[in-house]
Amino acid sequence: SLDAVRVMTSCYARERRDVRLQALILAVKVVLSIRTGGSKVLSNDLNPSELERLEKIAEYMFELAKYDSDYDIREQAWLMHRLFLENHTSSELSSEIKSLLAATEKSMLSLKPVLPSDQHIRAKSALENDQFTNVPDGYEILIGSMSHVLGRAVPGFRLLRTWTDTPTESSLREPLESPVNEGPLGFEQPMSPVTIHPPQSFASSTAFHAPSFAVPLSVAAPSRVIPTEKAFYASDDDETESDEEDDEDTEEEEEEKEVNEKAIDNGNLGGIDSLILDLNSDLTKKSEIVQRAATVELDWLSDLSQSVSRGSQFGRILEWKCALQPWDAHGILIEYGFSHSRSKLGSEWTVLRIRLTNRAKMEAAGFSLVSQHVLPHFVNELSEIRIDDKMMSDLQALTLAPGASFEIEMHARFEDRSKPCRFELASSLGVSIVKVIPGILDVLKADPSPSVEEFDMEVKGLGGMLSQQAKYKLVSESGRDPNSGVGSGANDSYWKRELKRKVVSIASTMAFIGSSKETPLELGGDPVRLCSRLPSSGYRVLVCVSLEMSSARECVASVSVHCEDALVAAAILQKFGAKISEKS
Structure with missing residues (x-):
């Protein structure tokens, strides 16, 4: 004890x-x-x-x-x-x-008495003869039974079994050996159908909506092993046959893998299959794969667009959308959306949206590859505008920081054979995006087709804080205003720029306050230069003033202050209110 x-x-x-x-x-x-x-x-x-x-x-x-x-x-x-x-x-x-x-x-x-062997024998014989009164006290009965609770023999009680002289086999105490489980990836999984969630309406919002979808990989999973009693006690011959079947399945998987690799090399991706690029492959071969994949995707979209526009079996469809996200090359996420709409009056319009996102730190060769083989296919195949060498060099000059994105959104409207296009560019680096604007203007102006007469442009940055919206119209040389003209070319026409809205630009103000709250407030200055000098420590105050011209004599000014300290934000608002009153 x-x-x-x-x-x-x-x-x-x-x-x-x-x-x-x-x-x-x-x-x-x-x-x-x-x-x-x-x-x-x-x-x-x-x-x-x-x-x-x-x-x-x-x-x-x-x-x-x-x-x-x-x-x-x-x-x-x-x-x-x-x-x-x-x-x-x-x-x-x-x-x-x-x-x-x-x-x-x-x-x-109290010490419990231990029954001698003769009393146990007498108790056992009394149980066999149903003589419950002759069973002595302290007999060995089943623990937890009624007899054990009451402390005396009751009808139906059972004695504990005596210890056997011959021990049981050791195999009965050993656990059964089951086949090795390879985990969830080792089981055969059914191929789920492709689920494409359409994004929000492209016509109702100018912001990019990333597509959401699920595409299964065309890789055969190994067969599932279900351990059964018959399989567990199988003979050696059956195990040999199963090994031969596994070898045959492995050969079939290797043949299917070779077929898939040949299909990727030939560009036969089926429109919505996933494309996995080997990062260790050659850049030239990779660029060819990207170019073929883009061609296949655009062909599929064109066929779908023609089927809808014919109005045969899709006669009642007024609007349809499609969003795909096919590949990720060199750490650059390439996303594009395509929508085609028809109104009841018969007008049609197409929206193409492309976004490049730098997931990791990208080298110049990677972005040059995407610019040379992806963007020309998207723009040239779905519009009459061609990207010339100058604009291509401007695109290649872009440098995307990790996490930054570059967006192109093109609207093409088909009504009375006029095709005005609208480009909207967005980037988190305003300095780089400004380099692309002159190239787009020159390309639009040099277009031999006179259908492009006006377009809207929007430049964004800093998560929407740096924004500029302008409208460009193609006018003749006779009505040219030297102060408002933008662009140059061989034709006797130019692009006239009409300001719609500017945020953090001319007639706008941005101010930053560092870690010291007593730092004097800076007013004015180049917004791009200020954006490049963001403080690395302390809290930050960002003030934006947007001016929107509603008419020739009315101007709506809005001031937004972003600060962690509410008292500092209120003081800044008071100062800016006085400044705006003086200027007006």
Whole structure:
């Protein structure tokens, strides 16, 4: 008992609930034995110091039980410790409770008799003859039965089985060996259909909406292994046959992989299959793959557009959309959306949207590859405007920071054979995007088709804070205004720029405040230059003033202040209100 208490105290927290409860009961018995009988009850070899140490061990076990995760054990431990282990004075407990505790202690410390072998034999014979009254007390019955609860024999009770002389086979105690599970990727998964979630209406918003879709890879998964009892006890011959079948499946997978690689090399991607580019392949081969893939995608879109515009089986369709995201080359995410709409009056328009996003730090060769082989295909195939060498060099001069994006949105309207196009460019780097504007103007002006007469342009930056919207009209040389003309060319015409709205540009203000709140407020200045000098530490205050001309005599000015400190923002608003009043 003493060794059992020591062992159970050391491993109390790791035992099951029933074991922990029995360990507490054993500790109570040991402590009561020490207090009542001392060494006569437990062992004659223990001295008083060892008995005191053993009592402290039992106290420690009850301290552990106070923080047990089981509520019932905590309650029973508190009750046993309160009744048996605490030293009660005569004034605290009445004589009835003392007598009850004395009887309980006597029952807990009473030694159970061990039945000799002859009594067990007599009990077994009495059970066989249904003589329940002849069964002696203390017989071995099934724990938890009614006979065990009542402490006497009742009809229908069972004796415990005697220990067998011949041990069982060791194989019955060993776990069954199941085939190795390769995880979720090792099972055969059905190919889910392509789900394309259409973005928001392209005509209602000028912002780019990234397409959301799920495209399964055309890679055959290994066959699923289902362990059954028959397969588990299969013979060596059956295992050999299964190995041969696995070899055949591997050969089929290799053949299918070769077919897929040939299809990618030939550009046969099926329109909406995923294209995985090997980053270790040659740049020239990769550029050819991108060019073929772009051609296949555009052919698929053109066929779909013609089917809708014919109005045969799609006669009632007024608007349809399609959004794809085919590949990721050199760390550049290429996304493009295409929509075609028809109004009830018969007018049609097409919207093409392209966005390049630099996921990682991109080298010049990577962006040059995309500019040379992706953008010309998108623009040239779906519009009559061609990208010349000058604009191509401007595009290649762009440098996208990690996380930055470059967007082109083209609207083509088909109504009475006029095709006015609108370009909207957006980038997080305003300096780079300004280089592209003159090239676009020259390309539009040099277009031999006279259909392009006007277009709108919007330049954005800093997450929408740096924005410029302007409208360009193609006018003749006779009505040219030298102060408003933009662009030059061989034709006797020019692009006239009409300002629609400017944010953080001419007649606008941007101010930054560093870590010190006493820094004087800077007004005016070049917005692009200010954008390149963002403070790296401290809080930042960004103030934008936008002017919108509603008529020749009315101007609506709006001031937006972005700051972490509300008091600083209120002071800045007050200063800007005074400045705007003075200028007006």
